[in-house]
Amino acid sequence: MNSSLFRRVIQQYSSIRALNNISARFTSSSSSSSSAESKTPAESSSIDPQFKKKIDDFIKSNKVAVFIKGEPDAPSCGFSKAVLQILNLHGCDFKSQNILDDQRLRDTMKLYSNWPTFPQIYFDGEFVGGCDILLHMHQSGELVNELKKIGIQSKLSDVNNNTTPSSAN
Amino acid sequence: MEITKDNIEKKLRDEFEPVYLNVDDVSSGCGLKFDTTIVSKKFEGKQLLARQRLVNDLLKDEMTKIHAFTQKTYTPDEWEKKQQKTITNPECETKTMNACTGDCKK
Numbered sequence: 001m002n003s004s005l006f007r008r009v010i011q012q013y014s015s016i017r018a019l020n021n022i023s024a025r026f027t028s029s030s031s032s033s034s035s036a037e038s039k040t041p042a043e044s045s046s047i048d049p050q051f052k053k054k055i056d057d058f059i060k061s062n063k064v065a066v067f068i069k070g071e072p073d074a075p076s077c078g079f080s081k082a083v084l085q086i087l088n089l090h091g092c093d094f095k096s097q098n099i100l101d102d103q104r105l106r107d108t109m110k111l112y113s114n115w116p117t118f119p120q121i122y123f124d125g126e127f128v129g130g131c132d133i134l135l136h137m138h139q140s141g142e143l144v145n146e147l148k149k150i151g152i153q154s155k156l157s158d159v160n161n162n163t164t165p166s167s168a169n
Numbered sequence: 170m171e172i173t174k175d176n177i178e179k180k181l182r183d184e185f186e187p188v189y190l191n192v193d194d195v196s197s198g199c200g201l202k203f204d205t206t207i208v209s210k211k212f213e214g215k216q217l218l219a220r221q222r223l224v225n226d227l228l229k230d231e232m233t234k235i236h237a238f239t240q241k242t243y244t245p246d247e248w249e250k251k252q253q254k255t256i257t258n259p260e261c262e263t264k265t266m267n268a269c270t271g272d273c274k275k
Contacts, residue, residue, distance in 0.1 A: 079239075116232035116233070129218050133218060
């Protein structure tokens with residue numbers, strides 16, 4: 001659409017405020033926020049500061065924080081289940097939030113993490129990635145080292161020394 | 170544009186000029202699902218998270234409609250080493266949707 005023509009049409013029928021809002025949507029360059037702007041007004045690219053603080057507090061007060069589909073003892077998705085299996089193999093304590101229970105959290109975490117899918121994993125307040133990344137870290141032995149960096153001794157750390165992953169005990 | 174394996178492949182191919190690319194459409198009743206393996210020099214010097222963010226950004230519009238998406242990203246060197254490892258230890262070949270539980274005994 002020709003943005004200047006669009007502006008002239010809208011100018012005849014809308015307030016200046018509406019024009020500014022609409023033209024901003026159609027003339028902004030493609031960016032990581034564009035897919036969020038094309039959705040409903042509630043899903044804007046900004047996050048409510050109070051809600052953000054709750055998320056900040058959750059991920060910073062737990063060494064391993066995960067956002068999953070379902071509960072730790074009843075995951076609702078294969079990828080979330082895989083993440084939980086890996087963390088349990090390493091004997092790693094974690095705290096989780098079920099994004100299926102909270103649509104606002106689900107939508108917000110995509111913006112907060114700049115990550116479109118779940119599960120989402122945080123170590124010591126820092127975003128690690130999703131299932132693919134955690135699985136890679138587990139298979140390569142990196143996960144033992146990354147957990148050690150945040151003060152968690154993995155149950156597989158002795159196994160890692162032998163460079164052969166195997167089930168615990 | 171409809172989200173298809175071919176469209177996703179084209180986008181990945183155009184962006185990453187991969188030495189190897191595989192896109193599997195594993196869509197099911199839950200929705201659109203794709204497994205991808207991308208081997209590209211453009212991943213050199215980048216950590217895994219950065220690589221996956223590149224792919225996510227490229228497919229950001231598709232991601233709003235895709236239910237599940239897995240990606241394995243390698244540099245050409247990493248891919249070659251992985252092929253060698255697979256040949257010597259075929260039991261280690263992990264099926265895409267199944268997480269390795271560390272049960273392999275060697």
